[in-house]
């Protein structure tokens with residue numbers, strides 16, 4: 001082998017770990033219903049409690065650290081950081097709560113973030129005020145905003161109502177700061193980002209990618225998320241979280 005080729009190969013091998021460390025790819029997962037599918041609505045918005053538990057056990061057994069956004073500054077400090085999020089505030093997220101409590105041990109402290117639609121709190125299949133309070137008080141869940149009525153924000157006129165009102169309403173229920181917004185339908189544009197910045201520190205999309213710090217403008221308001229679906233097998237789940 002030519003000397004220059006050898007040198008180039010050594011250089012590449014040395015560079016790879018540096019690249020990997022500098023470009024940590026963090027999965028932010030999104031779930032909706034944690035329940036059996038009973039034939040209503042989109043099946044892929046459901047993950048059965050059994051599958052959810054297996055997925056969380058996988059994270060526990062492979063040394064992942066489940067974070068909420070108040071620990072954002074820890075993403076470079078902990079083993080395998082990952083964010084578990086739930087959209088729409090369905091009552092069956094209590095199944096996730098139960099599973100987290102069951103799997104919790106000395107070394108594994110499961111946490112997650114639920115994005116609730118503040119006007120929908122307490123409706124028939126949604127979490128109630130009391131549920132939210134219990135979940136927050138357990139230290140397991142962070143409750144954040146998914147707006148007041150779940151509109152397409154790019155078509156919205158009354159941002160104060162959708163963004164500020166929902167934030168204030170949820171804060172009143174939980175007694176904890178609300179500073180993360182999940183855009184309904186993953187719908188946003190520059191105007192939406194500007195309005196979000198007035199009231200929130202983070203904005204979550206549904207762009208299916210890993211998060212990696214790129215230092216680009218507004219990156220904390222463009223956080224990507226990866227869907228876990230009814231059809232996601234445990235092997236696929238492992239591939240998703242390990243690919244990060």
Ligand SMILES: [Zn+2]
Nearest residue numbers: 087088184185
């Ligand atoms: Zn939603």
